[in-house]
Amino acid sequence: MPQFFWNKRLIMLLVSIIILVALIGFSLRGRSQPSWPEQFVKDTAGWIQSLVSKPAQYVASFIGNLQDLQNTYDENKQLKTRVEKIVSLEAQVQMLKKENKQLRDVLGEKKSLSDKEPMAAAVIGRNPDRWQEIVIIDKGKVNGIKQNMAVMTATGLVGKVKSVNQFTSTVQLLSAMDPKNRISAIVQGSNTNGTVEGYDEEKKLLLVKRIPYDAKVAKGQTVITSGLGGVFPEGLLIGTVVDVKPDQYGLNQTAYVKPGADFYEIRNVLVITRLMPQPSLSQMGSQKGENF
Numbered sequence: 001m002p003q004f005f006w007n008k009r010l011i012m013l014l015v016s017i018i019i020l021v022a023l024i025g026f027s028l029r030g031r032s033q034p035s036w037p038e039q040f041v042k043d044t045a046g047w048i049q050s051l052v053s054k055p056a057q058y059v060a061s062f063i064g065n066l067q068d069l070q071n072t073y074d075e076n077k078q079l080k081t082r083v084e085k086i087v088s089l090e091a092q093v094q095m096l097k098k099e100n101k102q103l104r105d106v107l108g109e110k111k112s113l114s115d116k117e118p119m120a121a122a123v124i125g126r127n128p129d130r131w132q133e134i135v136i137i138d139k140g141k142v143n144g145i146k147q148n149m150a151v152m153t154a155t156g157l158v159g160k161v162k163s164v165n166q167f168t169s170t171v172q173l174l175s176a177m178d179p180k181n182r183i184s185a186i187v188q189g190s191n192t193n194g195t196v197e198g199y200d201e202e203k204k205l206l207l208v209k210r211i212p213y214d215a216k217v218a219k220g221q222t223v224i225t226s227g228l229g230g231v232f233p234e235g236l237l238i239g240t241v242v243d244v245k246p247d248q249y250g251l252n253q254t255a256y257v258k259p260g261a262d263f264y265e266i267r268n269v270l271v272i273t274r275l276m277p278q279p280s281l282s283q284m285g286s287q288k289g290e291n292f
Contacts, residue, residue, distance in 0.1 A: 032254040038235040119143065121151075124168070126266075132201070133176040133267055140167040148231045150272040156237040156260020157183075157225065158269060171269075174206060174238075175199045175263045184229035185238055187211070187255065189221040193228070194255065196238060203256065206239055211253040217244050223257050 029124045042284040066291050125136035141164050149161045151171045160181075162172040172181060174196065185208055192215040198207040211217055227234025239257040246253055 056190050076137040117273040134170050140165045145169045150232045151269050153261045158261045184226045186226040190216050206257040
């Protein structure tokens, strides 16, 4: 009797193995349509997933909209504050312009170092090998462009016109490693004169040298063109002081200036014509192309 039950169990085990192998083979064979149990399970799981995901997506979307609304509200407050400041500054600028004109009329002065005339131009070429040195713009001799004119973007000075063709011009950037690429500058707040000479490529900062050792130059002060170089007009934004160090002899200081313009991303520029008469090279006592 025990032998019979043992044989019966063995037979049932073998039959179960055969059925299992058959089911595995059936499930692995290529089919264009799943079986109805598989389809039922998949449809049920999909319906449950859809039932759960839709409310979850709605809640997430609602929370995201609330966050966007809060961010928009905060940005709107900031923009309103800026607009109010801009309106106030515009009023001050107009008042100062009026006072300046009145004073110049009283003194009989009709011209100033800051008098200038901008001309819009677009960058049409840039050599990847000289990305930090030159750009090509779509204005040339026929447009009145001349060598050494200042070139700037809406945020600050980027360089000068190096060469002029009939319809295009080459602009040398302030970030170019050219020893003759020097600009006469003034640090606002301390009324200290210096010269932009060189560019720290690692720190992405301009070097303003020849600042007197006793000058009170500090971080955050604005650097502009002085207009005394004979070519650039006065008041063009160069950048902001981020650090000041004495030179190797301790006789002068060097200011590290963050450029106002982005030398890497330049699309549109303004070519600045100085309206004040330029002194002759012999009067300046310098070679052509040295000081601006």
